[in-house]
Amino acid sequence: MSDITITERQAGDVTILDLDGKVTIGEGSVALRTAIRRLLGEGKNKILLNLAGVGYIDSSGIGELVSSFTAVKKEGGTLKLLKLTQKIQDLLAITKLLTVFDVFDEESEALSSYN
Amino acid sequence: MIREIQLPSRIESVDQAAIEADEFAKSCGFGDDFVSAIDLAIRESVANAVKHGNKFDESKSVDVTFTDSDEGFEVTVRDHGAGFDVDEIPDPTNPENLLKANGRGILFMNSFMDEVSWSNHSGGGMVVKMIKKR
Numbered sequence: 001m002s003d004i005t006i007t008e009r010q011a012g013d014v015t016i017l018d019l020d021g022k023v024t025i026g027e028g029s030v031a032l033r034t035a036i037r038r039l040l041g042e043g044k045n046k047i048l049l050n051l052a053g054v055g056y057i058d059s060s061g062i063g064e065l066v067s068s069f070t071a072v073k074k075e076g077g078t079l080k081l082l083k084l085t086q087k088i089q090d091l092l093a094i095t096k097l098l099t100v101f102d103v104f105d106e107e108s109e110a111l112s113s114y115n
Numbered sequence: 116m117i118r119e120i121q122l123p124s125r126i127e128s129v130d131q132a133a134i135e136a137d138e139f140a141k142s143c144g145f146g147d148d149f150v151s152a153i154d155l156a157i158r159e160s161v162a163n164a165v166k167h168g169n170k171f172d173e174s175k176s177v178d179v180t181f182t183d184s185d186e187g188f189e190v191t192v193r194d195h196g197a198g199f200d201v202d203e204i205p206d207p208t209n210p211e212n213l214l215k216a217n218g219r220g221i222l223f224m225n226s227f228m229d230e231v232s233w234s235n236h237s238g239g240g241m242v243v244k245m246i247k248k249r
Contacts, residue, residue, distance in 0.1 A: 025162050026126040058158055059219040067216045094226050095219055096208045 003028040006035045014046045014114050015039055020053035023061030036068040045077020046114050052083035082110050116143055116183040121176045124169035132161040132179055143183040153188060153247045156227040159220040160192040160243050168194025168241055187248040195240040201233045
């Protein structure tokens with residue numbers, strides 16, 4: 001069984017990925033990379049990652065968030081983060097990545113920010 | 116009390132080490148918050164040994180030791196790789212490194228444990244020793 005389930009939703013021209021599970025070294029990180037690459041291949045470059053269901057993330061997972069952010073930016077798009085757990089927020093603070101990502105608690109607020 | 120385990124150099128060993136650490140620490144009376152605090156450091160150290168130390172060579176083991184001491188919970192992780200100079204690892208929090216995909220594992224180990232030290236093993240490979248105080 002995979003470490004993570006990624007469900008795709010569309011809200012206007014923003015694609016929301018709901019992540020449920022672990023984003024860790026191995027399958028979790030690869031699944032996220034694959035999903036992002038697929039969306040970019042389909043020309044979808046406004047991406048919102050909903051991390052509410054991510055119970056665990058490690059340095060590989062954090063690295064994958066960064067890689068996703070740079071890959072989307074390279075394609076002229078924007079990747080933002082929604083509903084960080086306290087643990088993920090702590091890890092992004094330790095790594096100073098809260099200064100890099102746009103982070104939102106409310107989906108509606110996140111979606112408006114793309115306009 | 117001491118527990119020693121040898122793990123193969125594959126990704127699954129990261130989970131295995133964390134499970135063993137959880138069981139050992141709880142059997143020694145450490146609480147959930149303590150176990151949760153050491154979990155990520157143990158995962159990162161084993162992942163580092165598998166990936167960067169042994170470079171996924173399954174003929175090389177990752178040797179892990181958990182020790183319950185008066186000071187607290189001690190874990191050592193040894194790989195059988197070529198070794199590296201930990202001081203040469205770039206600081207991932209420097210602005211020029213923020214968008215790099217790798218290099219945050221050691222930061223997490225240092226963040227969640229009270230003491231982290233690295234040494235070359237006389238028989239080859241690197242050893243990282245980490246202590247979480249009671």
